Amino acid sequence: MDGLAGTALIPRREPVAMPRAIPVARPWLPDAGALLPYLRRIDAARIYANWGPLNAELERRLAERLGAAVVTVSTATDGLACALRAVLEDRPAAQRRGLCLMPSWTFVATAHAAVAAGLTPCFLDVDEACWTLTPDRVRAALRGGLARRTELPVSAIVTVAPFGLPLDPAPWDELAAGTGIPVVIDAAAAFDGLRVGMAPAVVSMHATKTVCAGEGGFVATRDADLARRVKRTANFGFFGARIAEVAGLNAKLSEYHAAVGLASLDQWPTRRGDYMAAGIALRAGLEPLGCGFLPGFGEAWVSSSCVLRLPPGRRAAEVAVALGLDGVGTRAWWGAGCHASPAFAPCPVAEELRTTARLAETTLGLPFFPDLQAPDVARIVTAMDSALGGPKRRRRPAA
Numbered sequence: 001m002d003g004l005a006g007t008a009l010i011p012r013r014e015p016v017a018m019p020r021a022i023p024v025a026r027p028w029l030p031d032a033g034a035l036l037p038y039l040r041r042i043d044a045a046r047i048y049a050n051w052g053p054l055n056a057e058l059e060r061r062l063a064e065r066l067g068a069a070v071v072t073v074s075t076a077t078d079g080l081a082c083a084l085r086a087v088l089e090d091r092p093a094a095q096r097r098g099l100c101l102m103p104s105w106t107f108v109a110t111a112h113a114a115v116a117a118g119l120t121p122c123f124l125d126v127d128e129a130c131w132t133l134t135p136d137r138v139r140a141a142l143r144g145g146l147a148r149r150t151e152l153p154v155s156a157i158v159t160v161a162p163f164g165l166p167l168d169p170a171p172w173d174e175l176a177a178g179t180g181i182p183v184v185i186d187a188a189a190a191f192d193g194l195r196v197g198m199a200p201a202v203v204s205m206h207a208t209k210t211v212c213a214g215e216g217g218f219v220a221t222r223d224a225d226l227a228r229r230v231k232r233t234a235n236f237g238f239f240g241a242r243i244a245e246v247a248g249l250n251a252k253l254s255e256y257h258a259a260v261g262l263a264s265l266d267q268w269p270t271r272r273g274d275y276m277a278a279g280i281a282l283r284a285g286l287e288p289l290g291c292g293f294l295p296g297f298g299e300a301w302v303s304s305s306c307v308l309r310l311p312p313g314r315r316a317a318e319v320a321v322a323l324g325l326d327g328v329g330t331r332a333w334w335g336a337g338c339h340a341s342p343a344f345a346p347c348p349v350a351e352e353l354r355t356t357a358r359l360a361e362t363t364l365g366l367p368f369f370p371d372l373q374a375p376d377v378a379r380i381v382t383a384m385d386s387a388l389g390g391p392k393r394r395r396r397p398a399a
């Protein structure tokens with residue numbers, strides 16, 4: 001074919017340089033140089049697992065930051081399962097096998113964790129402005145006779161910090177105290193701005209999160225005895241002696257992962273500044289187009305994903321296709337909500353999930369990472385403007 005180029009049949013065209021696509025996420029863990037001092041400590045100690053000295057240091061540093069007791073865990077999913085088991089540990093058997101109220105608007109890990117803890121997820125709708133479950137919504141569901149309809153007691157509640165939005169733990173602690181139903185907070189993406197009360201908050205340190213260990217997470221609570229119980233559950237039910245006091249898992253974080261977590265924590269002040277700058281730049285470009293952000297995103301707090309609400313009348317699926325054609329990656333991080341996954345189809349739904357359905361149709365995850373450059377932001381904004389049919393809409397090239 002090359003031999004024909006430039007003939008009368010096939011005019012020669014200059015190759016068009018396509019700009020690289022902007023991925024929706026670009027994890028950036030500490031490099032080998034940052035890890036080395038920690039890895040040398042592992043070599044010297046020859047302790048590789050079982051919550052060794054690096055885990056102890058990571059727990060201590062996180063505890064100081066949060067003013068709470070901290071237990072590192074292998075993943076946030078495991079941490080949620082351990083926290084749920086631990087909060088229910090002293091309840092009668094039937095009470096440990098009931099419903100776990102949670103928003104459908106979450107990642108499937110929340111529901112998987114409830115199942116792993118022996119519970120049945122029961123889905124609720126979320127608040128329109130903050131995309132979260134609210135204590136009032138839970139109270140209304142409890143008054144609605146859920147237990148009678150499902151023939152299962154309500155055992156636990158999991159509230160979720162959507163895409164890192166910081167949650168105030170106080171109303172959840174009040175709800176738990178008032179109803180006697182324990183609450184666990186899925187704060188998987190909410191490292192920044194995390195406030196900890198009595199209810200255990202579970203944070204992910206997955207590679208896609210802001211402070212990361214590769215795979216990993218931690219559980220934080222102001223209830224020191226509960227932290228001890230989470231630790232026991234995450235370690236085969238052992239605490240001190242090699243006797244399984246309660247049913248448990250192996251959900252411990254290895255020393256290698258703790259090394260990455262420590263190096264990541266060292267870098268967090270710089271990385272946070274980069275994330276915030278990227279968040280502010282995206283807001284500045286996209287808000288004038290009518291896109292909405294979670295309250296405080298990029299201003300008061302930041303996480304590793306940027307999920308925005310499209311202007312009224314715009315559907316995420318269509319905008320995603322248009323952005324994709326312009327080389328801008330997107331992700332519907334939580335799909336249509338948990339209840340839409342076949343794995344959870346048999347689970348009860350406490351109420352109509354109208355807001356969940358609206359969020360699934362109108363929100364979209366955009367590219368977001370700490371080294372998102374100004375030209376990338378400009379491309380995202382231009383592509384969004386074009387996808388929304390704005391005034392700067394590019395003309396189709398003449399046929």
Ligand SMILES: Cc1ncc(COP(=O)(O)O)c(C=O)c1O
Pocket residue numbers: 075076077078106107109110160186188189203204205206216217
């Ligand atoms: C809301 C939520 N819960 C739980 C998890 C699970 O975290 P991990 O991957 O550490 O198990 C995630 C992961 O992104 C999440 O977004």
